[in-house]
Amino acid sequence: MKIEHLAVTPVALGDPPLLNAAGLHAPYALRIVIELTTEDGRQGLSEIPGDFEVLAGLEKAASELRGQSVFDQHAIATRLFELLGHDSEVRGERSWDQRRLVHAASALEVACLDATARKLDCRVADLLGGVVRERVPYAGYLFFKYEGAGGPLGFECEPGKSGWAAARQAEALDADGLVAQARAMIDEFGFGSLKVKAGILEPEVEVQATLALREAFGPGVPIRIDPNAAWSYETALRHGQRLLGAIEYLEDPVRGQSEMARLRRSLGVPFATNMATTSFADLPSSVALGAEDIVLADHHFWGGLRASMELARICATFGRDLSMHSNSHAGISFAAMTQLGAALPHLRYALDTHYPWQADEWIAGGKLRIEGGAVTLPNAPGLGVELDRERLEAAHQRYLQSGLTRRDDEVEMRKKQPDWRFRPTRY
Amino acid sequence: MKIEHLAVTPVALGDPPLLNAAGLHAPYALRIVIELTTEDGRQGLSEIPGDFEVLAGLEKAASELRGQSVFDQHAIATRLFELLGHDSEVRGERSWDQRRLVHAASALEVACLDATARKLDCRVADLLGGVVRERVPYAGYLFFKYEGAGGPLGFECEPGKSGWAAARQAEALDADGLVAQARAMIDEFGFGSLKVKAGILEPEVEVQATLALREAFGPGVPIRIDPNAAWSYETALRHGQRLLGAIEYLEDPVRGQSEMARLRRSLGVPFATNMATTSFADLPSSVALGAEDIVLADHHFWGGLRASMELARICATFGRDLSMHSNSHAGISFAAMTQLGAALPHLRYALDTHYPWQADEWIAGGKLRIEGGAVTLPNAPGLGVELDRERLEAAHQRYLQSGLTRRDDEVEMRKKQPDWRFRPTRY
Numbered sequence: 001m002k003i004e005h006l007a008v009t010p011v012a013l014g015d016p017p018l019l020n021a022a023g024l025h026a027p028y029a030l031r032i033v034i035e036l037t038t039e040d041g042r043q044g045l046s047e048i049p050g051d052f053e054v055l056a057g058l059e060k061a062a063s064e065l066r067g068q069s070v071f072d073q074h075a076i077a078t079r080l081f082e083l084l085g086h087d088s089e090v091r092g093e094r095s096w097d098q099r100r101l102v103h104a105a106s107a108l109e110v111a112c113l114d115a116t117a118r119k120l121d122c123r124v125a126d127l128l129g130g131v132v133r134e135r136v137p138y139a140g141y142l143f144f145k146y147e148g149a150g151g152p153l154g155f156e157c158e159p160g161k162s163g164w165a166a167a168r169q170a171e172a173l174d175a176d177g178l179v180a181q182a183r184a185m186i187d188e189f190g191f192g193s194l195k196v197k198a199g200i201l202e203p204e205v206e207v208q209a210t211l212a213l214r215e216a217f218g219p220g221v222p223i224r225i226d227p228n229a230a231w232s233y234e235t236a237l238r239h240g241q242r243l244l245g246a247i248e249y250l251e252d253p254v255r256g257q258s259e260m261a262r263l264r265r266s267l268g269v270p271f272a273t274n275m276a277t278t279s280f281a282d283l284p285s286s287v288a289l290g291a292e293d294i295v296l297a298d299h300h301f302w303g304g305l306r307a308s309m310e311l312a313r314i315c316a317t318f319g320r321d322l323s324m325h326s327n328s329h330a331g332i333s334f335a336a337m338t339q340l341g342a343a344l345p346h347l348r349y350a351l352d353t354h355y356p357w358q359a360d361e362w363i364a365g366g367k368l369r370i371e372g373g374a375v376t377l378p379n380a381p382g383l384g385v386e387l388d389r390e391r392l393e394a395a396h397q398r399y400l401q402s403g404l405t406r407r408d409d410e411v412e413m414r415k416k417q418p419d420w421r422f423r424p425t426r427y
Numbered sequence: 428m429k430i431e432h433l434a435v436t437p438v439a440l441g442d443p444p445l446l447n448a449a450g451l452h453a454p455y456a457l458r459i460v461i462e463l464t465t466e467d468g469r470q471g472l473s474e475i476p477g478d479f480e481v482l483a484g485l486e487k488a489a490s491e492l493r494g495q496s497v498f499d500q501h502a503i504a505t506r507l508f509e510l511l512g513h514d515s516e517v518r519g520e521r522s523w524d525q526r527r528l529v530h531a532a533s534a535l536e537v538a539c540l541d542a543t544a545r546k547l548d549c550r551v552a553d554l555l556g557g558v559v560r561e562r563v564p565y566a567g568y569l570f571f572k573y574e575g576a577g578g579p580l581g582f583e584c585e586p587g588k589s590g591w592a593a594a595r596q597a598e599a600l601d602a603d604g605l606v607a608q609a610r611a612m613i614d615e616f617g618f619g620s621l622k623v624k625a626g627i628l629e630p631e632v633e634v635q636a637t638l639a640l641r642e643a644f645g646p647g648v649p650i651r652i653d654p655n656a657a658w659s660y661e662t663a664l665r666h667g668q669r670l671l672g673a674i675e676y677l678e679d680p681v682r683g684q685s686e687m688a689r690l691r692r693s694l695g696v697p698f699a700t701n702m703a704t705t706s707f708a709d710l711p712s713s714v715a716l717g718a719e720d721i722v723l724a725d726h727h728f729w730g731g732l733r734a735s736m737e738l739a740r741i742c743a744t745f746g747r748d749l750s751m752h753s754n755s756h757a758g759i760s761f762a763a764m765t766q767l768g769a770a771l772p773h774l775r776y777a778l779d780t781h782y783p784w785q786a787d788e789w790i791a792g793g794k795l796r797i798e799g800g801a802v803t804l805p806n807a808p809g810l811g812v813e814l815d816r817e818r819l820e821a822a823h824q825r826y827l828q829s830g831l832t833r834r835d836d837e838v839e840m841r842k843k844q845p846d847w848r849f850r851p852t853r854y
Contacts, residue, residue: 001549071553074772120547122428126498127554129733280744287714287745306556306736313737314744317707318714345501 001042001070001119006062006111007035010055011395012402014150014360015328016168018143021199021228022422023409027151028402029328032058033362033392036111038070044115045383047332048107048300052405054100057084058107070112073105073306080104099279102303109304110336114382121381124336128309128343135374136341137350139224140191141326141357142178142213144201146416147171149359151398164188168357174205175212182213185356186221191373193222193248193350199230203427207239214246222248224349229255229275230426233263240267248349249294252276255424257291264290272296272349274325280311287318294349296325300333305340312344324351331355331363334375335383338368342377362391428469428497428546433489433538434462437482438822439829441577441787442755443595445570448626448655449849450840454578455829456755459485460789460819463538465497471542472810474759475534475727479832481527484511485534497539500532500733507531526706529730536731537763541809548808551763555736555770562801563768564777566651567618568753568784569609569640571628573843574598576786578825591615595784601632602639609640612783613648618800620649620675620777626657630854634666641673649675651776656682656702657853660690667694675776676721679703682851684718691717699723699776701752707738714745721776723752727760732767739771751778758782758790761802762810765795769804789818 012028019025030050037043048054060083068076084101110124117124125131149169167184171177182194194213198206210225217223225243227236229252236253240263243250249270254263257276264271272294277286278301286292295315299308315322322344324337334355341351350373361367364386368375378384413420439455446452457477464470475481487510495503511528537551544551552558576596594611598604609621621640625633637652644650652670654663656679663680667690670677676697681690684703691698699721704713705728713719722742726735742749749771751764761782768778777800788794791813795802805811840847 001547069549069553069557071549072557074557074559116547120428120543122498126496130496130499130501132501280740283744284714284746287711307740309733310737310740313707313734314741317710317741319711 001115002039003036003065003068003070004039005037006065008055008058008062009033009035009392009396010050010399011362011392012151012399012404013328013330013358013395016150016357017146017148018197018357019145019200020143020197020409021230021426023411023413023420024146024416025150025328025409026404026407026412028398028404029358030399030404030407031330031333032107033332034058034107034111035387036070036115038115040119042115042118044070044111044113044118045332045385045387046107046110046114046336047330048103049327049407051100051103051407053084054103057100057104061104065108070115073109073112073304076108076112077105080108103300106300106304109306110299110383113305118382123377123381124305124339124383125343125377128305128340129345131342131377132345133342133347134377135372136338136377137192137347137374138353138370139193139195139350140182140185140189140373141195141197141352141354142182142185143172143197143357144178144206145172151402164356168359173201175209178209179212179216182217186217189356189370189373191350193224193373195352196223196225197228198225199227199426203227203231203235203239207242210243211246224249224251224272226251227253229253229424232425232427233259235427236263237266240269244269251296257282257285257289260291261289264292270294272323274298283314292320294321294323296323296352298325299336299340301325305336308340309343312346316346321346321348323347323349326352326354328354328358330358331361331368331385332383334368335363335378335385338375338377339383360395362388362395364388428542429466430463430492430495430497431466432464433492435482435485435489436460436462436819436823437477437826438789438819439578439826439831440755440757440785440822443577443784444573444575445624445784446572446627447570447624447836448657448853450836450838450847451573451843452577452755452836453831453834453839455825455831456785457826457831457834458757458760459534460759461485461534461538462814463497463542465542467546469542469545471497471538471540471545472759472812472814473534473537473541473763474757475530476754476834478527478530478834480511481530484527484531488531492535497542500536500539500731503535503539504532507535530727533727533731536733537726537810540732545809550804550808551732551766551810552770552804555732555767556772558769558804559772560769560774561804562799563765563804564619564774564801565780565782565797566620566622566777567609567612567616567800568622568624568779568781569605569612570599570624570784571605572599578829591783595786600628602636605636606639606643609644613644616783616797616800618777620651620800622779623650623652624655625652626654626853630654630658630662630666634669637670638673651676651678651699653678654680656680656851659852659854660686662854663690664693667696671696678723684709684712684716687718688716691719697721699750701725710741719747721748721750723750723779725752726763726767728752732763735767736770739773743773748773748775750774750776753779753781755781755785757785758788758795758812759810761795762790762805762812765802765804766810787822789815789822791815
C-alpha cells in the first residue's frame with residue numbers, strides 16, 4: 001500500500017491565555033495536519049505540533065515520499081532524517097522544545113497506521129495489540145490564566161450545560177479561581193482527576209490552590225501538580241512536603257534526572273516526568289538513578305504510536321507507570337492519543353489533555369466528547385475521525401493571518417509583563 | 428477479523444543425534460503447528476516447540492477462542508493464561524525449559540499476524556514496522572554428534588551439491604569432525620559465520636575444535652561458542668582466555684547473571700545469552716549487573732513477534748545487541764524468524780538456526796532456501812509459506828507413532844551412556 005499524496009496543512013487553533021513556566025499561551029496554538037492518500041484511495045490523518053522547521057521538512061517530504069510503502073516506517077524515518085537534518089535532533093529547555101525529527105516521524109507513522117487500519121476495517125488500537133479498554137480516562141487540566149478565550153475561532157464554542165464556556169473565558173489567578181475552573185470543568189466533562197499547571201505564580205499561591213482543590217473535591221478526585229521544573233530543590237522540598245497526602249503525583253518539580261532522583265527519595269511521593277526523561281536515550285540514566293515513577297509519554301514526542309507501545313513495555317519492565325503528556329491540540333491528535341490509551345496494557349493514571357481548552361475543531365461532526373472523564377473509543381475504522389475540509393481551510397487561513405511560525409510563550413508573556421524573562425529555575 | 432477455527436496439530440520432525448549440555452537430541456523433535464482460519468476465510472499459520480502441556484492448553488483454547496478478534500492479543504493472552512494456569516509460568520534449568528504460556532501466546536500471535544498480513548496483502552515484517560533487509564543472515568550451527576540423521580523422514584532429504592547430506596549423517600566428536608561438518612555446511616548454504624554448540628564434551632576438545640575452525644576458515648568467518656552454562660567460573664575463565672581474539676562472542680559460558688557479569692568483566696569479549704536473560708522480568712537485573720552484550724531472542728520464548736520488537740527497542744536503549752536463539756524447528760518457525768529478522772532495526776550478528784539439520788518439511792514447495800548464508804524474505808503475503816497437508820499429516824502420524832510427549836535429552840543420552848546424568852555445571 002503506497003503513498004500517492006501527502007497534504008501538509010499548517011493551522012492555527014484558538015488557545016486561551018494560559019500561564020505556564022515558559023510564559024503565556026498565544027491566542028493561537030499552531031498545529032500541522034497531515035492527510036495521506038494511498039494509491040488505492042485510502043486516507044490517513046495525523047496532527048502534530050506546529051513549527052516552521054518541521055513544516056518545511058514535511059513539505060519537502062510530501063513529494064519525496066510519494067510511492068513509499070505505508071508499512072515501511074524505517075525508510076520513511078530515514079528519508080525524514082535526511083530532509084530535516086541533524087539539527088532536528090536537538091532539544092531546547094522548554095518542555096515542548098522536543099526534537100523535530102520525532103514530530104515528523106510521528107506525523108507519518110500515525111497517518112500510515114490510520115490508512116492501514118481503514119483498509120483492514122479495524123481501529124488503530126487493533127494494530128497496536130488490541131483494545132484493552134473502550135473508555136480512556138483523562139484528567140481535567142487546570143491552568144492559572146488571564147481573562148480571555150484565545151483567538152477568534154472557526155466556529156463558536158457551544159455553551160455547555162454547565163458554566164464551562166464562561167470558566168474557559170474567566171481569569172484564574174488564585175485558589176478560588178482555580179477551584180471555580182475545576183468545578184466547571186468537572187461539571188462539563190465529569191473528570192475524575194485533576195492536574196494543576198504550576199511553576200509560574202509564587203509557589204505559595206500554587207500550593208494553596210492545590211490544597212484548596214483537595215479540600216473542595218476530597219480524596220476521591222486525585223490531584224497532580226506540575227511546576228515544569230521551575231522550582232529549586234529547596235523550594236520543591238519545602239512545598240512538596242506540604243503536598244504529601246494531598247496529591248497522587250508530583251510532576252517535574254525540579255530540573256534533571258539527578259535532582260529528580262534525589263528529591264524523589266526525600267519526599268516519598270510518586271514522581272512523574274515529561275522533562276527529565278523524554279527520549280529512549282534518557283532511559284538508562286533514569287533507571288540507574290531512579291528519576292521518576294511515571295513516564296508521561298506523548299506519541300508526538302516519542303516518535304509515534306508503536307514507539308510509545310515499546311516505551312510502555314520498557315516502563316512495565318523497569319517498574320514505571322506510563323501515562324500521557326499533552327500540549328494544546330485538536331481532535332486528530334486527541335483521537336490518536338485515545339487509540340494509544342486504549343491499547344496500553346497497563347494504565348493506572350488518567351491521561352493529560354488540553355482538549356477542553358480548545359473550542360476550535362476541524363474534524364467532521366465537531367469536537368470529540370469527553371463524558372464521565374473519559375473518551376469512548378470511536379467505533380469506526382482507523383483513528384475514527386474524518387476531516388471537515390471547510391473548517392480545516394478556515395484554520396489554515398487563520399494560520400496565515402496569525403503571522404505566527406512557532407510557539408513562543410515568552411514573547412506573549414511580555415505583552416502583559418514587559419520585564420518578564422524565561423528562567424529555567426524561577427523559584 | 429474473527430477467528431473461525433483453530434487447528435492444532437502435534438508433529439514429529441526427524442532430528443539427528445546432536446549432543447548438547449542437556450544430553451542428546453531424540454530421533455524426533457516435537458513441534459506444534461497452528462492453522463487459524465478467520466470468518467472471512469483467511470488463513471494464519473504458526474509453529475512452536477512441542478510439549479504435551481502446551482498442546483493440551485492449545486487444544487482447549489481452540490474451541491474457546493472461536494469468535495475472538497485476531498487483533499485482540501491481550502484478550503487472547505488472558506484466555507490462554509486461564510487455560511494454561513500459573514504453572515505455565517515456571518521455567519526449568521534446561522535452555523528450552525521456558526514458560527509454556529509464552530509459547531502458546533506466541534503461537535496465536537504469529538498466526539494472527541499471518542492472517543492479518545494476508546488480508547492486507549503485505550508481509551508480516553510490514554506489520555512490525557517494515558522490512559529493513561530483504562536478506563536475513565544466519566550462522567551455521569555446528570554440533571558434536573553421533574552418527575545418524577534422525578528418525579525416518581516424511582520424504583528424502585535431497586542430496587545437495589556438496590557433501591552436506593553425508594556430513595549431516597556423519598559422526599563429529601572432535602576438531603576434525605567439526606571442521607568437516609562446517610566445511611560441508613558452508614559449501615551447501617554459504618554461511619558467513621559459525622556457531623559451536625559446546626558444554627557436552629571435555630572443554631579442551633571443544634576449545635580445540637573452535638580454534639581449529641578459526642584456523643581452517645580464518646578471521647573472515649566469525650565463530651561463536653555456546654557451552655550452555657555447563658562450565659564453572661574457573662573453567663570458563665581459563666578456556667575463555669584461550670578463545671580471546673578467535674571468537675566473535677561467548678554465549679552463556681556460566682550460569683546466572685551475576686556470574687555472567689563477573690566473567691564478562693574479566694574476559695572483555697562480548698557475551699551473549701539465551702539462558703541468563705530470557706524474559707522481560709530478567710532485564711532490570713541484567714542492566715544493573717551488565718550480564719551480557721547480546722540478548723538472543725526467540726519469538727517462541729518471548730511471547731511473539733511484537734514482544735520481540737519491544738525487546739529489540741529495550742536492547743537498543745540499554746546498549747545491547749539483539750540476535751536470535753534457535754531450537755530444532757521447521758519452515759513455519761523459520762519463516763517467522765526470518766520476518767522478525769527482516770524487521771529488526773539493528774542486526775549486527777547473524778541469527779542462529781537449526782534448520783539445516785532438519786531434512787523434513789511440511790510447507791508447500793519443500794524447504795526454504797539458505798543461500799549465501801542468508802534467507803531471502805519471501806515475496807508473498809503473510810509469513811510467505813503455505814501448508815503441504817499431506818506432509819503435515821505424515822508428520823502428525825510420526826508424532827503419534829513416536830510415543831514422545833516432550834523433549835528429554837537426558838533419557839536419550841542414557842541410551843548411549845547409561846550412567847549419564849544432567850548436571851547444570853558439568854566442567
